[in-house]
Amino acid sequence: MTDAPILTVTNLSVAYEDMRTSHTIIDGVSFTLRKGEILGIVGESGSGKSMTCRALIRLLPSSRLKVTGGSVQLEGGGDVLALTPREMTGVRGRRIGMIFQNPASHLDPVMSIGRQIAESIRHHRGIGRAEAWARMLDILRQVGIPDPESRANAYTHEFSGGMRQRAMIAVALACDPDILIADEPTTALDVTVQAQILRLLQQLRDERGLSIIFITHDLGVVYQLCDTVAVMYAGRVCEYGPKDEVIHRPRHHYTAGLIACQPSSEGGTGPVHTIPGQPPNPADMPAGCRFHPRCEAANALCAKLQPSLDEAEPSHACACHHPVGMRTEAKT
Ligand SMILES: Nc1ncnc2c1ncn2[C@@H]1O[C@H](COP(=O)(O)OP(=O)(O)OP(=O)(O)O)[C@@H](O)[C@H]1O
Ligand code: SF4
Ligand SMILES: [Mg+2]
Numbered sequence: 637m638t639d640a641p642i643l644t645v646t647n648l649s650v651a652y653e654d655m656r657t658s659h660t661i662i663d664g665v666s667f668t669l670r671k672g673e674i675l676g677i678v679g680e681s682g683s684g685k686s687m688t689c690r691a692l693i694r695l696l697p698s699s700r701l702k703v704t705g706g707s708v709q710l711e712g713g714g715d716v717l718a719l720t721p722r723e724m725t726g727v728r729g730r731r732i733g734m735i736f737q738n739p740a741s742h743l744d745p746v747m748s749i750g751r752q753i754a755e756s757i758r759h760h761r762g763i764g765r766a767e768a769w770a771r772m773l774d775i776l777r778q779v780g781i782p783d784p785e786s787r788a789n790a791y792t793h794e795f796s797g798g799m800r801q802r803a804m805i806a807v808a809l810a811c812d813p814d815i816l817i818a819d820e821p822t823t824a825l826d827v828t829v830q831a832q833i834l835r836l837l838q839q840l841r842d843e844r845g846l847s848i849i850f851i852t853h854d855l856g857v858v859y860q861l862c863d864t865v866a867v868m869y870a871g872r873v874c875e876y877g878p879k880d881e882v883i884h885r886p887r888h889h890y891t892a893g894l895i896a897c898q899p900s901s902e903g904g905t906g907p908v909h910t911i912p913g914q915p916p917n918p919a920d921m922p923a924g925c926r927f928h929p930r931c932e933a934a935n936a937l938c939a940k941l942q943p944s945l946d947e948a949e950p951s952h953a954c955a956c957h958h959p960v961g962m963r964t965e966a967k968t
């Protein structure tokens with residue numbers, strides 16, 4: 637990993653709007669991705685992980701969702717949010733590749749895997765059929781699909797879950813992007829195949845200097861794969877920093893709760909810890925810290941004032957009035 641940022645996201649916000657209602661879904665998300673870095677985004681279902689990444693490539697899942705603020709600076713490419721739709725098509729695929737949460741719905745069932753990838757390469761690169769086909773075979777080989785010459789002619793339904801996921805990675809890498817966004821790419825896979833896919837991503841980072849944003853529910857996967865981690869709660873980043881710092885010394889009470897919920901690595905049989913309560917509905921966000929109705933350390937200040945994401949230590953930021961393990965009497 638180098639220090640040079642390849643993507644700088646500042647105060648990114650997304651809102652939902654229809655005739656009757658409007659509310660914020662993503663609220664002021666900021667983070668930096670460096671060259672060759674693997675950044676994990678974790679959080680419960682509905683915390684805004686997928687929406688944040690879809691906003692980055694301007695592919696929000698409904699016309700009622702709009703980016704309402706912020707900037708997404710791509711190294712050498714300006715603010716992604718200010719690009720024309722035509723310029724954006726060039727960025728998608730060529731600079732940023734994405735593996736979506738549900739791969740089946742993003743692979744074409746009636747076109748062979750090889751043709752899908754080769755067409756995408758031709759479209760982005762403007763090269764001839766034969767050259768695009770050769771490049772496609774090369775990519776299938778890189779992502780570990782055996783015997784690519786014959787597998788290229790297979791259709792999605794003829795691939796196993798793991799092979800389909802590799803095919804998705806191949807589609808995302810077809811145009812040699814600098815950044816790969818992988819939205820829960822291993823959730824549906826068994827543990828052995830999951831480990832193979834994680835190794836593949838690490839190898840792509842090591843060999844090509846690929847920068848990766850990896851979305852997951854699983855802190856164990858973050859620990860294994862990522863350099864840095866952003867924890868999301870109710871549309872905001874509540875903690876952000878180097879993996880070791882965040883996982884071994886969590887500052888936010890939500891992060892500490894998530895860590896306590898992880899099954900013990902020793903396979904203990906004790907009671908499984910859960911965070912009490914439910915995440916809030918975006919149409920009815922609590923005032924103050926959005927986590928306060930579920931937080932054991934909450935006090936009157938937490939219910940009133942939304943904490944900002946401040947650096948608790950250099951490069952380890954946390955949005956909490958009373959961070960875990962810190963003396964906070966003066967603030968109450
Ligand atoms: N098409 C949509 N229209 C309106 N709201 C949506 C839409 N898709 C998602 N949302 C809302 O946006 C918020 C963030 O959703 P998002 O899909 O980003 O969550 P997530 O963290 O990726 O969750 P999961 O882990 O379940 O994939 C949620 O409150 C969700 O209900
Ligand atoms: S700001 Fe208050 S409610 Fe929110 S996590 Fe910190 S202590 Fe808990
Ligand atoms: Mg999601």
